[in-house]
Amino acid sequence: MDTIWRENLLETAGPKYKAVMQAIRDKIATEALMPGEKLPPVRDLAWKLGITPGTVARAYTLLTDDGTLVAEVGRGTFVATPDTKAPLWVDIPLEVDSTTHNSDYQSYQVNLFSPHLPNVGQAPLIRTLLAEVAADPPSGMMHYPTRAGARPAREAALQWLSSAPLGSISEQDIQLAHGGQNAILLILQALLRGRRPAVLVEELAYPGFRRAAELLRADVIPVAMDADGVMPDALEAAIKANDAQIFCTSPEVHNPTCGFTPESRRAEIVEVIRRHDLQILEDDCYRLGAAQAASYRMLAPERSWYISSISKSVTPALRIGIAVAPKDKAATLRRTAEYSFFGLATPMTDLAARLLIHPDLPAIMTRARDEIGDYVRAAVNVLGGYDLEWRTDVPFLWLRLPEGWRAGAFVQAAEAQGVRIRAAEEYACREARAPHAVRFAVNAGVGLESFEAAILRLRDLLDNPTESIGV
Template sequence: MAGAASTLPAAAAAPPMDARVIKDRRSRPVVLVILSPSAWGGGPPRPVPSRPCMRDTLAPLSRLSRGQRPWAAVIFSPAARSRRGTARQRLCPQRRRINRNGRPGHKEVQMRIEEWQPDLSGQPGPKFRALANALREAARSGLLAPGTRLPPMRDMAWRLKVTTGTVARAYQVAAAEGVIESHVGRGSFVAAPPARRPVPQPLLYESLDHPMSQQGPADLRIPQLPDCGQARVLARHLTALADDLDADVLDYTPLSRDQDCRAAALDWMAVRRVGPASTGDMVLTHGGQHAITLVMALCLADQPAQVMVEALTYPGIVHAARLMRAQTLPVALDDQGMRPEDLDRVARASGARLVCLTPSAQNPTLASMGAERRAAIIAVARRHDIQIIEDECYAPSPDPQGPPSLRALAPERVWHVSSLSKIIAAGLRFGILICPEGMGQAGRVAAQHSHMGLSQPITGLVTRLIRSGDAARIAREVKELVDDRLALAHEALDGLGMRGQPGVPMVWLPLPAPWNAVDFVARAAVAGVIVRPSSDFCGPDQVPVQGVRIALNCRMPRARLAAAVDGLGRMARSGPLAGPD
């Protein structure tokens, strides 16, 4: 501001003051009345001089026209302002500080918006971006509390010596980022920080005890393969592999270096009737879960972010969809799995073009599709141009008389997922993805983008397992032991509608009325057996059917597993009013 200078006489009744005439940005005269510390006489603060007193003080200006007459502004000297602020604090106690987590703060520094003066000088980029960054940092650090009202754009521009357009663009950027929120007729305010997204439940539970222990509850939540000496076989092959490692292990794995492992995996899959396939159609992944996530990333890139899933589905599929920010749409089930007429309805209503299903061993209900049902599903998929993820990680051992896979029926649109984790050893983390015809290269490039390809020790180990015949031998022994545990479940749960599949280490138990699945699980836990309710496999808006999934922990002593499953059967038959067994 440019100052103009004139000291005016003070009225006798007025406190000591100094009045000066200056000009504002629009060259209008302004009278500044500066009160000295002695104006308050060391006592309690008194009000600003009354209007008549002020008018007497400015009497020499009364002859000016209305357009030339200045407006009065009062500025307190530092000492007077300090005393005035102290008096305000006595009258209005400082409010309790609340930190950004919603709890009473501790030594948190907050300021009024009038005191906030960001330094935009020396900041890279345009001024509006620097102001938006300053707003974001002040809100993030708690310097400006949520709900703080921002000055109008013109006032902020005047304070920061920038244009109104600069402030307007800065407010727009901050509003788009969620830093501030604007309301018509009310102004702009610092927005409250967004609520943190809850951490989802893990896919795997920590085991409550050692599988071979006789103490503690019987944990039947996660299927566990029997011990057929897999660790010794893997150790032997790893030792031989270590002796054969060369300098190639120092390099990243190019797309073609896993060719030998893909050829071995193709031989392994030959008995599973997956339709026409070559090594060019195959992608190697870190297990079946990784393969499902990879397919969703590929298919949802240019499609609606929606995935149709079975009404009761494995939670890993839902978590994979969430990673892609995709909505899951439930499709009704019956005793053969997904119903094609409901798939048609959901596809028409939503426009979704991706479905994930488990046709051979539905998880958790263990339903299996017949040949006619599979053909009907393919017909709906072709009608709506739907891509299909065929999750066959839990598929039973191949049956020459069984129905063909979905990929054999529609190789142009089915992504077939398999894994050695459910057959050989869960810790191996090796998955096989057979892509639709012509999509193998795209799948391998996407896999390279996500994890740079499988490491050479893993591909070398799997190649040796398959070529030596150890993988096939272990798979046969695992199936025999799983079928033995399955026979225990059939005997203990006879007459209750239990459903299982050969070689699959889990069963589904529908609960008779008036049982509720959550109550049944709680009652079973009191009796020392832990299982999973149907609600664990439902979406948030679904009404679950009343049933439980019982994992056959094949590493548990046979007698202990038999006693646990037998107790579940007796409890299901006796009803919820009988009390824990």
């Protein structure tokens, strides 16, 4: 097998990735590569040819997209056979040079801004369920959404939440929303009072908290953290100094650092919150595995709001979010949703009622989580020598940059190498000082080799800083 790669494949003019593509096509045509035969790993072929792994990864990806090759996560890339199924993933996005408007000038990009789930069976299942809903919609097609009509979907959501340690809840406590971000906005709309209310967030926090609060003209106040989350003394000081009404937090999977708030710290936070009569909003959208501690909804059910969604575990396309209110606030949350948008579209609630309780869904979610773990381990294998925070059941990683790199400069350098990531500044309030760190997400919409090639480009930057760094 190795002998066919020893000749010079790059004698033709033009982009190197196209030369690699043409060489592979030629070898398939001459039967030097047979159907079902495995191609060399990206890094091995790049070394043999004296080119970058990203160039080989791009060639493999484009040949997979057109059906010439087939990629199998964890196994490699193979020559397609007549009975090979279409690939479950494609590399996205490809950006076009705006000065030429010519697809020949597309630059190979791997977007690690936000997690991208692998398609491990959820897409066919959703298509089947959509067809069932279209053929016989339980809610009909000529009526406004109603609370009663959406009850089966809320009951399905209640069952879907059964693995979360939420204490006693019923479908009456649940409000469906257009994704987790919409759920955050609904809760803040239901709660905030006064001319300049204050929303407390962790000093590094999911930007959606800040954006929702700013839409409602609220002040956003960061609270200092340590390795276990927000520090109770800092929380109390922030409450006293501001007209604070709610504390927004992600205790199970802290976004962006992959951190976790242990139950003992949660109990201390609840004590402070109760002493000053605040509310708590717990964002649990990123948890893919089992919960490690009791939720705030269990620890302080009278003042805790909980949100989840299917975006990180099934698909973000459907925009199905779930908000759980304290029992005496459920009616307030319901009115907020009804006054905002009446309710989710009836075909969507009919779909949710089927999807969230479908017997195949737990296995699909497990496969997706396991595959995300493969990508995380691939990233750790490449970047393990650096200051990296990660968990195999979390679809992003947090990288503290070595001395000499500033986050903004590193993000720009990464994008120049075709890898899009997020700087720590995006998770800090505008006036706050952010650490020199970046977050990059698992994009399982690209093949594992393409993802690994992107991480190798990040390591090359870390290993070989330019002279302009830090100026």
